[in-house]
Amino acid sequence: MKPVRHPDAPAPGDPLGAHYEHCFGCGPGQPHGLHLEARAGEGVALTAEFTVQPAHQGAPGLAHGGVLATALDETLGSLNWLLRTVAVTGRLETDYVRPVPVGTTLHLAAEVTAVAGRKIYSRAVGRLDGPDGPVAVRADALFVEVKVDHFIDHGRPEEIQAAMSDPDQVRRARAFEVNP
Numbered sequence: 374m375k376p377v378r379h380p381d382a383p384a385p386g387d388p389l390g391a392h393y394e395h396c397f398g399c400g401p402g403q404p405h406g407l408h409l410e411a412r413a414g415e416g417v418a419l420t421a422e423f424t425v426q427p428a429h430q431g432a433p434g435l436a437h438g439g440v441l442a443t444a445l446d447e448t449l450g451s452l453n454w455l456l457r458t459v460a461v462t463g464r465l466e467t468d469y470v471r472p473v474p475v476g477t478t479l480h481l482a483a484e485v486t487a488v489a490g491r492k493i494y495s496r497a498v499g500r501l502d503g504p505d506g507p508v509a510v511r512a513d514a515l516f517v518e519v520k521v522d523h524f525i526d527h528g529r530p531e532e533i534q535a536a537m538s539d540p541d542q543v544r545r546a547r548a549f550e551v552n553p
């Protein structure tokens with residue numbers, strides 16, 4: 374089925390913000406994280422930027438492939454905010470096309486291609502030197518819709534308690550759950 378943008382999805386160009394303060398991919402309160410910033414696009418699509426830091430190296434001066442996969446995973450995961458669906462990564466397939474040097478800003482673009490029941494199919498691309506630059510990484514993913522209970526049931530109690538006493542986090546979780 375063709376994906377449907379939620380009527381309350383942020384307007385094209387608007388930042389999506391972090392889904393969780395301490396998320397390794399997007400959390401502003403996560404000192405070790407990627408600090409990826411995503412913006413809504415048209416339809417069920419978005420763009421994001423991530424600048425490779427020295428802490429993200431695999432080989433000398435080059436980004437670690439797992440870190441790049443994380444950036445793709447986070448970008449793809451952010452799409453679910455445009456659907457107002459809570460979903461987790463079930464499958465992530467990554468192509469590494471060009472090495473990504475430290476200091477590079479990776480320009481990411483992602484879109485949902487189809488939705489089938491709880492399954493959300495999406496793809497992403499990361500480019501060097503600008504939104505129209507050469508492709509460095511690509512990914513295809515399957516996210517699976519879950520209830521907020523997925524996190525409450527499986528997360529470590531300390532962090533779950535802290536998230537449940539954070540009004541912003543609860544508001545965000547509720548916004549997801551009112552998906553018609």
Ligand SMILES: CCCCCCCC/C=C\CCCCCCCC(=O)SCCNC(=O)CCNC(=O)[C@H](O)C(C)(C)COP(=O)(O)OP(=O)(O)OC[C@H]1O[C@@H](n2cnc3c(N)ncnc32)[C@H](O)[C@@H]1OP(=O)(O)O
Pocket residue numbers: 392393398446447450459460461462463464490491492515517518519521524525533536537542543546
């Ligand atoms: C108030 C406080 C509370 C806090 C609220 C927080 C709100 C936060 C908001 C937003 C958070 C978003 C976070 C994004 C972060 C970035 C993304 C990540 O890194 S996520 C982490 C990595 N991923 C996992 O940890 C998943 C671990 N896996 C699982 O939990 C399960 O395997 C799960 C949920 C994916 C599926 O399990 P099943 O039992 O629910 O469902 P089944 O029946 O197995 O699968 C459903 C369908 O999907 C297919 N499927 C599942 N996995 C597949 C795979 N690997 N490949 C192909 N198909 C797969 C199955 O074949 C099935 O398809 P058929 O309906 O039969 O057609």
